Amino acid sequence: MRLVRRSRLLLAPVVLVTAGACFATRADLRIVQGDVLAVRDSVRAARLAAERRDSLARVATDSALARVVAALVTVGDSVVSIRGATQRMDGALREDLHTIRQQLITIQELTGQSQRRIQELRADLESDAADRASTPVVPSAAADTTRGTTTVGAAGGAGTPTGPGPAQLYQLGQDQLRRGSNTAARGAFTTLLTQHPQSDLAPDALYGIAETFTAEGNGVRADSVYNLVATRYPQSERAPIALYKRATAYRLVGQAERAQSLYRQIVETYPNSESARLAQGFLTSRRP
Amino acid sequence: MPLRPFALSFASVALVASLGAQEPAPGVRIGLTYAPGTRPGLYVLPLRGAGADSVRAIVARDLDHGDRIAVIAPDGGVIPSGPLNYALYQRLGAAAVLQMTMPGDGSLQVALHELASSTVRNSQRFVLPQPALGPAWRLAVHRVADEVERWVTGQQGVAASRVLFVRGGTLWQVDADGENAMPVPGVGAALGPAWHPNGTVIAWTELGDGGSRILMRDLTSGRTSVMSGRAAANLSPAFAPDGSQLAYAAGSDGTDILVRPLDGEAGSFAITAGQGSTNAQPSFSPDGRRVAFTTSRLGRNEIYISDSDGANPELLTTSGFGDQLYRSDPSWSPDGRAVAFSTQIEGRFQVATIALRDRSVKQHTSEGINEDPSWAPDARHLVLTSNRGGSRQLWVLDTESGRMRQLTRGPVARMAAWGPRLPAAR
Numbered sequence: 001m002r003l004v005r006r007s008r009l010l011l012a013p014v015v016l017v018t019a020g021a022c023f024a025t026r027a028d029l030r031i032v033q034g035d036v037l038a039v040r041d042s043v044r045a046a047r048l049a050a051e052r053r054d055s056l057a058r059v060a061t062d063s064a065l066a067r068v069v070a071a072l073v074t075v076g077d078s079v080v081s082i083r084g085a086t087q088r089m090d091g092a093l094r095e096d097l098h099t100i101r102q103q104l105i106t107i108q109e110l111t112g113q114s115q116r117r118i119q120e121l122r123a124d125l126e127s128d129a130a131d132r133a134s135t136p137v138v139p140s141a142a143a144d145t146t147r148g149t150t151t152v153g154a155a156g157g158a159g160t161p162t163g164p165g166p167a168q169l170y171q172l173g174q175d176q177l178r179r180g181s182n183t184a185a186r187g188a189f190t191t192l193l194t195q196h197p198q199s200d201l202a203p204d205a206l207y208g209i210a211e212t213f214t215a216e217g218n219g220v221r222a223d224s225v226y227n228l229v230a231t232r233y234p235q236s237e238r239a240p241i242a243l244y245k246r247a248t249a250y251r252l253v254g255q256a257e258r259a260q261s262l263y264r265q266i267v268e269t270y271p272n273s274e275s276a277r278l279a280q281g282f283l284t285s286r287r288p
Numbered sequence: 289m290p291l292r293p294f295a296l297s298f299a300s301v302a303l304v305a306s307l308g309a310q311e312p313a314p315g316v317r318i319g320l321t322y323a324p325g326t327r328p329g330l331y332v333l334p335l336r337g338a339g340a341d342s343v344r345a346i347v348a349r350d351l352d353h354g355d356r357i358a359v360i361a362p363d364g365g366v367i368p369s370g371p372l373n374y375a376l377y378q379r380l381g382a383a384a385v386l387q388m389t390m391p392g393d394g395s396l397q398v399a400l401h402e403l404a405s406s407t408v409r410n411s412q413r414f415v416l417p418q419p420a421l422g423p424a425w426r427l428a429v430h431r432v433a434d435e436v437e438r439w440v441t442g443q444q445g446v447a448a449s450r451v452l453f454v455r456g457g458t459l460w461q462v463d464a465d466g467e468n469a470m471p472v473p474g475v476g477a478a479l480g481p482a483w484h485p486n487g488t489v490i491a492w493t494e495l496g497d498g499g500s501r502i503l504m505r506d507l508t509s510g511r512t513s514v515m516s517g518r519a520a521a522n523l524s525p526a527f528a529p530d531g532s533q534l535a536y537a538a539g540s541d542g543t544d545i546l547v548r549p550l551d552g553e554a555g556s557f558a559i560t561a562g563q564g565s566t567n568a569q570p571s572f573s574p575d576g577r578r579v580a581f582t583t584s585r586l587g588r589n590e591i592y593i594s595d596s597d598g599a600n601p602e603l604l605t606t607s608g609f610g611d612q613l614y615r616s617d618p619s620w621s622p623d624g625r626a627v628a629f630s631t632q633i634e635g636r637f638q639v640a641t642i643a644l645r646d647r648s649v650k651q652h653t654s655e656g657i658n659e660d661p662s663w664a665p666d667a668r669h670l671v672l673t674s675n676r677g678g679s680r681q682l683w684v685l686d687t688e689s690g691r692m693r694q695l696t697r698g699p700v701a702r703m704a705a706w707g708p709r710l711p712a713a714r
Contacts, residue, residue: 178645215577241599248597251557277561278598 126165166192166199173208182212203229203236210242219249240270244279251282328383328440332361333368337390339420343429344388349465350433350447353693355668355686357440378403386436394418398432400439410439423468427710430465434709446664446709451671451695452481452490453682453704459492462682464664464706466695474510482525483707491515491525491534502536504550517546517553524569528596529576535559537568545570545581547596559598571620571627572596580604580618580627591618591629591642604642605629605649617660623667630659639672641687652685661685662706671695673702 164172173188189205189212196202210225222245229242247262263279270276332348334340348361360382368387377385385401395415402409414432417424427448434445449464452472459478462469477495484490491504499520505512516522519538526535534550537543542564548556560567565585572579573593580593586603594601604627605615614637617630626641633651637659640651652658656676663670670685674692677683682695682704695704 244597244599248599274561274601275599277563278558281558281561 120167120171122165122167123171126168129165163195164191166196166201166205169196170201170205170208173205177208177211177215180215182215186212203233203238206232207238207242210245214245219253223249234269237273240266240273240275243270244275247279247282327356327358329358329360329381330436330440331377331380331382331385332359333385333387334365335388335390336367337392339425340390342421343390343396343416343432346426346429346465347386347388347433347436350430350445351437353447353465353684354433354437354441354445354666355689355691356437356443372401374401374403374406377401384409384440388432396429396432398436400436426463426467428712430463431712443666443668444709446666446669446706449487449665449709450707451662451682451704452483452492452707453696453701454479454481455696455699455701459490460701462696464684464695466693466697469696469698472505472507474512475505480524480703481705482527483705484527485529485531485708487708487710489527489531491527491536493523493525493536502534504534515548515550515553517556519543526570526572528572529574535570535572535579537566537570542566542584543568545579557597559594559596560601561598569617571618573620574622574624578620580620582616582618589614589616591615591627593627593644604647605631619662619670621663621667622665625667628661628663628670630661639670639685650687652687652690658683660703662704664706665709669706671704671706673704 169188169192173185173192176182176185176188186209189208192199192205193202193209199205206225206229210222210229213219213222213225226242226246229236230239230246233239243262243266247259247266250256250262251259260283263282266273266279267276267283330351332344332351334344337343344361348359351357352359358381360380372385372387374385383403385403387399387401389397391397394417395413397413398411399408400410401407412435414428414435416428419425430447433447437443437445447464450461451464452459452461454460455471457477459472459475459481460469461472472490475492475494479493479495479500481490481492488508489504489506491502493500494503500522501514502516502522502525503512504515504525515525515534516536516538520540521538521543523537523543527533528535528547532549533547535545535547538546539562542562543566544558544560544562545567546556546558559570559579560581560583562583562585565583566589567581567583567585569582570579571581573596577596578593579596580591582589583592584590585592590603591605592601593604604618613632615629615631617628619628620626621628621641625645626643628639628641630637631640631651632638633654637657638651639653639658639661640649642649652670653672653674656674657680658672658674658676661670661672664684668687670687671682672685673680674683675681676692677694680700680702681697682701684693684695685691
């Protein structure tokens with residue numbers, strides 16, 4: 001009870017002040033109301049101005065965005081178009097490259113075939129030349145007998161009979177090798193090398209000798225002759241094949257490291273050869 | 289009485305005799321003495337015993353299928369007793385007489401009488417496994433015919449061999465005379481069969497959901513082994529002539545030809561570097577030193593040959609023949625002299641051979657579609673797939689004379705592989 005009484009004593013001054021305020025005049029109230037209205041109007045005006053500014057800005061922003069979007073769409077279309085064109089060009093290029101590659105391979109193959117034909121033709125020509133050279137001199141039908149002399153016919157040759165040419169010898173060696181007459185084949189190849197050491201068929205003849213040893217199962221001699229092919233004629237097409245043959249022989253007898261070394265040599269020295277592609281398979285364990 | 293059947297027999301061979309009658313010509317000594325450039329006439333005498341008629345019919349048919357002998361085996365006839373009248377058989381156009389007797393102990397005594405010298409030139413006793421007319425008995429009789437062909441011509445026949453082929457998506461086999469066609473038991477979806485040189489092991493491509501693989505089976509034990517690796521596609525197996533290695537095509541983006549030992553995959557190696565192209569259908573030369581195969585490295589399928597280690601690849605089929613669009617199915621002849629293959633000619637597949645000596649091409653077929661040739665062990669006959677009879681069946685072609693005979697009948701048969709002469713144990 002004592003607490004309630006003390007609270008009442010404390011609230012008394014507050015009540016008195018509040019009651020005093022109620023005694024302000026009406027004029028004072030009007031002034032305050034006017035001020036409030038003025039403030040309200042100014043706030044409304046400011047808000048309208050701000051809204052107007054925002055609207056203008058939004059319009060400007062929307063317009064800019066629309067322009068950006070349009071530009072992006074245009075760029076996108078261009079990108080799509082360019083990508084399509086690029087793809088088409090890429091496809092066309094790939095096709096062209098593929099066609100060129102195929103044509104190159106075909107040319108290579110046909111060149112190989114042509115070389116084979118040319119080689120046969122050379123052998124035939126050499127054979128014909130040898131035949132002509134060994135044909136005995138025959139007096140012409142139009143021999144001038146008035147002076148007791150004879151005129152040699154045009155077909156007659158004045159030279160002494162010559163031996164077989166390199167193409168003939170190579171063809172002979174190949175035929176004998178195919179027939180399994182390894183000694184005879186080796187004889188033909190050896191004759192080619194001794195009588196025509198500068199012939200373009202010399203690397204092939206040396207390779208042929210190695211093949212005869214392989215056919216006889218004489219791996220040691222074959223290996224040494226294959227090695228000769230690669231060292232004596234390193235620019236020859238036979239060189240990478242000879243190295244590949246050596247590598248294969250070492251692989252088959254279990255000398256894997258020597259084989260790998262030779263496979264690496266083929267890949268590094270003759271990267272574009274068929275032997276290099278085969279050798280690569282042994283280096284990378286290409287096994288599907 | 290004995291004269292009457294003999295007279296019938298004589299009448300039935302009169303036509304043969306008149307066709308075969310010829311002026312005496314210088315003989316050549318190969319097996320018998322007979323006129324060069326002709327097929328020697330062989331009179332096959334009848335015999336008696338269990339299955340005697342079948343023995344005579346099988347031997348006569350096998351010799352006829354060999355295409356080297358003009359067989360004279362008229363129906364009926366008498367079984368001569370005592371010495372043969374050589375002059376009579378000579379007048380019938382024969383160069384020799386085949387006399388077979390069955391002593392009753394399950395064997396067959398065979399004698400070849402050479403008429404030019406009036407002597408028995410060859411004589412041998414053959415054991416015929418019982419029961420009569422069973423598969424083993426038939427095989428033994430085929431072996432008799434092959435030996436007689438060797439006596440007469442110097443060349444052994446191929447009647448005692450079998451052909452593997454694909455029918456209804458699985459493997460079948462048939463005797464070389466067209467009898468005993470039956471599925472190989474326990475084989476699923478299969479393609480591209482191949483024989484081991486010993487005639488007791490086969491390999492084939494098995495098709496599955498995830499791709500294909502190479503299987504090998506010992507026909508004696510029934511044991512089957514997987515021979516291929518992890519590649520999606522594994523195709524067209526072929527055994528090396530010494531039987532120690534198996535070649536097949538494998539890959540996912542294109543295929544290369546792999547060669548692997550039969551006893552382990554560790555020594556396997558690729559003999560092609562196709563780089564995306566297809567390399568398949570290997571076929572070894574008889575000495576095992578070279579391989580023929582189909583490749584698309586030129587942009588179209590052609591036949592190449594290379595060393596068996598892959599070195600020296602060489603285009604084989606560029607000669608000016610056919611459509612030059614597609615050549616495939618190489619099969620190296622057992623004598624090493626030629627490669628048979630399929631080639632498109634006027635839009636249809638035909639079978640041709642190319643001689644390795646001079647690359648000359650010989651087209652062997654023109655009627656219908658003919659493909660997938662496979663050499664017989666005699667290097668003279670080819671088995672191939674042809675639709676000339678209305679549906680695809682196996683036919684046997686004599687490459688010397690061009691004569692064709694139908695090997696299979698019934699449902700479609702294709703992808704034949706002619707096996708080696710079968711060993712006596714089977």
